[in-house]
Amino acid sequence: MIRLSAVSAFALAFTLGSALGQVLPAELEAISIPDKVETPIGTLEFFDGVPKDATISTVYDNLDRMRGVEVFLDNVGAVSMYSVRTGLADAGAKGANKIALFEQLMDSQTLVVTANTSTLYAYTYTDLANDGPTVIEVPPGMLGFLNDAWQRFAGNMGVTGPDKGKGGKYLVVPPGYDGAIPDGYFLLKPSTNRNFMFLRGSIKNGLKPAVENITSKLRVYPLKDAANPAATEFVNMSNKPFNTVFASDFSYFESLNKVIQEEPIDAISPEVRGAIAAIGIVKGKPFAPDERMKKLLSEAATLADATARVITYHPRIDGVRIYPDDPNSVWSTAFANKNTSFEADGTMGLDARVLYYFNAGGVTPAMAATHPGQGSDYGLAVLDSNKQPFDGSKTYRLHLPKDVPVNDFWAVTIYDTQTRSQLQTSQPFPTIGSQTDGMTKNADGSYDVYFAPEAPAGKEGNWLQTVPGKSWFTILRMYGPLEPWINKTWRPGEIDLVE
Incomplete structure (x- = not known):
């Protein structure tokens, strides 16, 4: 006896039924498409399920645009790292x-x-494809890490690293390196050639000794030159107007192509490579989209930028709000659930990844591991207490209750909503805090910080300047946060509109 599968039996019944002129089974409606369909991308037309010419081009345009949005959002970490590197080089x-x-x-x-x-800050980038294994001699007292070309964590250095703040020699080896590893080094094995070194020096005891500690002890050189390395040079980047923020237009994809061409093919998974290849970026091949594809990718960049901004200001994922039990609080964190890999239970948090990489740079688990009296922790306020965008023409007030719980100091910095960088005003360092000269306390020991185009009378030391016609957001940084901050028994006020 011949046995048919359920699908085969259904297909046979459908064929016989059609031949006999019977009414089609109701189940066919679920696997069929009408000859004309109204969709968000327009009217799509078919002849008995076969797409007509106009429908073919409309659907492919939509597919290419959607894939462009996906590629943009999924690779912000890589393009941001590339933009920092080229900005520093420029x-x-x-x-x-x-x-x-x-x-x-x-x-x-x-x-x-x-x-x-x-x-x-002290930054540099390895070039392992050119230099081979590279030595980084880290001074004592540093806080630092290495990120790969996709801005993925590759290892800590300094206080949170294996040298535990005593300083030491790190050896960064290229992907797939199988050569000898000499003794005396802390080993770092990133998956890419171009890797971002981030070091942060504490200025608790003054800026000058912190600079001297770095310039006298930090060394970077290829291992092959260890016997006679070239001098490490220090380029003073202060007071220089330059840009490290990635673009949100077609050039975004040109930057991503540069990363793909520079890095090993297996630095990312076949799935991710497939999405990137679908828009024409393939390792070893020129990225040469035609005018149609340029137009679609430009549209994709605009949509992706808009999407990242919606995720930033109105995230719909858990673990972003610092005070989730208070529906009126806008204070948030850049790392959802304090997860710096953005992955949990075998699942990548796509929105969480975009939220961080669109607005910040550099990843280490140490950023989210808060220890009483050590390191730092941050609170972001991207909207006012009414959950409205901040208006640079108006006056706002942030109230910090007395006994701000920090071992070192606290600081409030104001940022431009377009560039996500420090807001450019007549205050070249748009930060005030417990170390600011002229900052005054209230009678009860609390602080009020004002945001306005002009300082409220008598509050000049407690004022951050805003720009009429521009929005802004702010970050409260707690250096050496203490238990009341960590357990949330002390919390900052919301930022209220004064006038």
């Missing part, structure tokens, strides 16, 4: 042994997503 810090050092700290002339004025 400003004179090109090459692994040329360290970008903000000797007078970072002011608002420099466009770096949510960087701050309170930290001594």
Whole structure:
């Protein structure tokens, strides 16, 4: 006896039924398409399920545009890292042994997503394909890490690394390296060639000794030159107007293509490579889209940028709000659920990844591991207490209750909503806090911080300038946060509109 599967039996019944002129089974409606369908991308027309010419082009345009949006959002980390590298190179810090050092700290002339004025930054990029295994001699007292070309965590250095803040030699080896590993090094094995080194020096005891610690002890050189390395150069990036923020137009995809061409093919999964290849970016091949594809990718970049901004200001994922039990609080964190890999239970948090990479740079688990009295922790306020965008023509107030729980200091920095970098005003360092000269306490020991185009009378020391016609957002940084911040028994006020 011949046995038919359920699908085969259905197909046979359908064929016989059609031949006999019987009414089609109701189930066919679920697997068929009408000859004309109204959709969000227009009217689609078919002849008995076969797409007509106009429908073919409309659907493919939509597919290519959707894939462009997907590729943009899924690779923000990579394009952001590329933009930082090229921005530093344009400003004179090109090459692994040329360290970008903000000797007078970072002011608002420099466009770096949510960087701050309170930290001594030192940056560089490895070029393992050219230099081979590379040595990084880290000074004592540093806080640092290495990220790969997709801005994925590759290892800590300094206080949170294996040298535990005592300083030490790190060896960064290329992907697939099988050569000898000499003794005396802490080993880092990133999956890419171009890797971002981030070091942060504490200025708790003053800026000058922090700069001297870095310039006298930080060294970067190829392992092959260890016997006689070239001098490490330090390029002062302070007071320089340059841009490290990625574009949100067609050039975004040109930047991504540069990353794909530079890095090993297996730096990303076949699935991710497939999405990127679907829009014409393939390792070893030129990226040469025609005018149609350029138009669609330009539209995709606009849609993706809009999507990232919606996710930023109105996230719909859990773990973003610092005070989730208070529906009226807008204070949030950049790392949803304090998860710096964005992955949990075998699932990538796509929106969480976009939320962070669109608005910040550099990833290490140490950023989300809060220890009483150590490191730092952040609170973001991207909307006012009425959940409305901040208006640069108006006056707002942030109230910080007495006994702000920090071991070191606290600081409030204001940012431009377009660039996500420090807001450019007549205040070159748009930050105030417990270390600010002229900052005054209220009678009860609390603080009020004002955001306005002009300082309220008598509040000049507690004022951050805004720009009429522009929006802004702010970050409260807690350096050495104490238990009341961590357990949320102390919390900042919402940012209220005064007038």
